[in-house]
Amino acid sequence: MAFLELSNVNFSAQDRVLVKNFSYQYEEGKTTALVGPSGDGKSTVLKLSAGLLVPNKGEVSFRGKNIAHMNHKENLEFRREAAVVFQDSALWANQNLFEILELPLRIHFPRMTRKEREERIDQVLKAVGYRKELGFRPSQLSMGEQKLIAFARAIICRPGLLFLDEWTESLDDSAAQRLVRLVRRHQEEGHTVIFVSHDPRLIRSLADHVLMIMGGELYAKLTRDQIESDEDIARYLEQGITA
Ligand SMILES: Nc1ncnc2c1ncn2[C@@H]1O[C@H](COP(=O)(O)OP(=O)(O)OP(=O)(O)O)[C@@H](O)[C@H]1O
Ligand SMILES: [Mg+2]
Structure with a gap:
């Protein structure tokens, strides 16, 4: 049974087709990078893969279950x-940082005590390097600090599957490196990562598979060896695509 699979996914919004006939099986325990020109559908594919957008046609399934048809309990387990x-961090504007980080723990670990929640929050903030x-x-x-909090919120329930959209944008090198180390640790624990990035170094150093998305379609599937050996890909990753 596939771990996470997009089968013939189509997605339209406001009469525009944004994702077309997209099929792919993400491998459990591997890291996949989604790359491609700006505005060509990377974030949309990421959100479809995470079950946050529902395809107009086709389906996204997690361990054989269509995410759109999960019941409340299955959905809660998948969300944990x-x-x-x-990409825009999407932190709740009307909550403070403590409340933002505490909510996923309250939802997914209702038996945790306040002290345990405080400890876990302290731990993830140290891990991402937020000290204010x-x-x-x-x-x-700042935008960079929002990214750190968004990352802390994502790892606070120790997920097995991490979706990261342009996650090192607006961070300085040392903050970005700290997050890269956290992703590496996540990989070493056998967990799965699906990320969007324009940074060739990051893609080369972290990704097992690369999906090139153009015009909302899966244009090419590449492995780590191909990323390193194929000259066109190498040039693309160095220079980026100008749409
Ligand atoms: N809810 C929506 N309604 C209408 N159009 C949308 C919606 N969401 C995204 N789009 C459009 O879909 C296209 C793909 O957007 P998406 O955010 O997936 O691109 P992207 O590859 O992530 O771009 P970037 O590199 O700039 O982040 C864009 O043209 C965008 O305007
Ligand atoms: Mg995007």
């Missing part, structure tokens, strides 16, 4: 297993 760092005020609202943070 699969965590997302959104927890009473702040997201609007009081």
Whole structure:
């Protein structure tokens, strides 16, 4: 049974076809990078893969279950297993950072005590390197700090499947490296990562598979060996595609 599979997925919004006939099986325990020109559907494919958008046609299934047809309990289990760092961080504007980090723990670990939640929050904040005020609202943070909090929120329930969208954008090198180390640890624990990035170094150093998405279609599937040996791909990863 496939771990996470997109079968002939089509997605339209406002009469525009954004994703076309997309089929792919993500391998459990591997890391897949989604690459391609701006506006060509990477974030949309990521959200479809995470079950956050529902295809107009086709289906996305996790361990053989169509995500769109999961019951409440199955959906809750999937949500604990699969965590997302959104391209725009998507932190709740009207909550402070403590509340933002505490909510997933309250939902997924209802028996945790407040002290245990505080310890876990402290631990993930140390891991991502955020040291400022927890009473702040997201609007009081820089874009980079919002990314750190979004990453902390994603790992706080120790998910087996991480979706990361442009997750090192607006971070300085040392903050980005800290997140890369956290992703490596996640990989070493045998977990799965699906990420969007424009950074060739990051793609080369982390990805087992690369999916090139163009015009909402799966244009090419590449393995790590091909990323390293294929000259066209190498050039693409170095220079990026100008749409
Ligand atoms: N809800 C929506 N309604 C209408 N159009 C949308 C919606 N969401 C995304 N789009 C459009 O779908 C296309 C693909 O968007 P998407 O965000 O997936 O691209 P992307 O590859 O992630 O781009 P970037 O590299 O800039 O992040 C864009 O043209 C965008 O305007
Ligand atoms: Mg995007």
